[in-house]
Amino acid sequence: MGLISFIESAGRLLSAGHESKPDAVQDESKPAPPPPEASSITEELIRLGLKLTGLNVTVDGKTAKVTGEAADAETRDKAILAAGNVAGIAAVDSNIKTADNAPEGxxxxxxxxxxxxxxxxxxxxxxxxxxxxxxxxxxxxxxxxxxxxxxxxxxxxxx
Structure with missing residues (x-):
């Protein structure tokens, strides 16, 4: 799919093993927090009910790499946004496949x-x-x- 850029200082604050803090949004003018662990992003996608078969999330620097298969383009796009709208993530490298191979939204x-x-x-x-x-x-x-x-x-x- 590709690399999608996000504003790393804006987004939900996540921490491994804890629920995300829904109202903890960073001001984009402030320094970004460190990137979250991959497991925190995986937990966030699951918490949101975004079902992806074979979901795998890794974090390399400030880039979240998300792979798996979504039932449709809408679910794929939402998974990309959910991962990218996390404080500390500057980009999502998406390789989420859909049955119809629809282009990203x-x-x-x-x-x-x-x-x-x-x-x-x-x-x-x-x-x-x-x-x-x-x-x-x-x-x-x-x-x-x-x-x-x-x-x-x-x-x-x-x-």
């Missing part, structure tokens, strides 16, 4: 002041389509009003 990095409505207006031309972006990023997003600068979101096709 479109991603958007949240900027200061963004809302899902503003992103929907910019991407689709209609602010009212924000629920489409919200649903495409569940279970990582639990509330449409809780996005943060530096976070990457999956942008589904308009159709």
């Amino acid at each position: 479109s991603f958007y990095t949240v900027k200061k002041g963004d809302t899902l409505s503003a992103i929907a207006k910019s991407v689709y031309g209609k602010a009212s389509l924000y629920p489409k972006i919200f649903e495409a990023n569940r279970p990582m997003l639990k509330d449409a009003d809780h996005i943060y600068p530096g976070q990457s979101l999956r942008i589904p096709p308009e159709a």
